[in-house]
Amino acid sequence: MRYLFPAILGICGIAILVSLGTWQLRRLAWKEAMLAEIDARITAAPVAVPATPDPKADRYLPVEAEGDLGGEGLMVLASIKQVGAIHRFITTLTTPAGRVLLVDLGYRRIVSADASVPEGAVRLTGNLHWPEEIDSYTPTPDGTLWFARDVPAMAEALGAEPVLIVAREVTPGSSITPLPVSSAGIPNDHLEYALTWFGLALVWLGMTLFLMWRIKRRTV
Known part of the structure; x- marks a missing residue:
């Protein structure tokens, strides 16, 4: 017993x-x-930007568009592994049909002194995205410098639809390097969690055997 x-x-x-x-x-x-x-x-084949994109149903939708870049934009402070601190460049794309859309052209490292945004006619492919980067700790924008991609607020600031195309390819190119949408930033730590629980189970087993051994010694 x-x-x-x-x-x-x-x-x-x-x-x-x-x-x-x-x-x-x-x-x-x-x-x-x-x-x-x-x-x-x-990575599916790109389509035209829907007339009324849905933030849930059309998230990550591959699209292609052409038009004129606004030449005026916003910089978003961010960082990339093995690159460091960067500025993302958000500007507008006015299509031949008169739509004004937001475009995330990509990034430059902060060490670059070039803060200009490309202008003129371009053709681009990318993905629709509504990033969820805002929380209670996000600072308010400081002029043209932002600290997260807040699509509705950026659209209001630049007079555009709340539709963001994150560019994958832009023709003609520029000194801004595209930073396409990918699944790499979506956390997937379940294997580490599983190994932790299984490891704790082994520790618990060892502690149980040790306790029973101690009980046996006391009763010998």
Whole structure:
């Protein structure tokens, strides 16, 4: 009987930890399927920009458009791994039909002294996107310098529709490097979580065996 409580405690703890690890593996499979679907959507054949894009249904939709860049824009402070601090350049694209759309042309490193935005006729392909980058800690814009891509607010500031095309290719090119939409920024830590839970289950098993060994020594 002296081993009953430690055994029950050990079995229950291990069962809970293993079930949490197994749940994270199921979440991993779901997340990988979702990311594969997003990647397939991002790289699909581009279409014309819909007349009334839906932020949910048309997120990541590949599009192509042509028109005149506004020459006036906003800079968004951001960073890229292995590159460092950057400025994203957001400007407008006026299409032949008279629509004024937002375009994320890409980035320059902050060390660059060139803050100009390209002007003139261009043809571009990219993806529609409504980034969710705003939280309670995001500073308010400082003139033309912004700290997140707030599509509705940027559209109001530049007199455009709240529709953002994140450029993949722009012809003719410029000194601004495109920073296309990708699934790389979507967190997928479920494997690490699963290994953590399984590791804790092993620790719990070791602690249970150690406790039972101590009980045995005391009763010898």
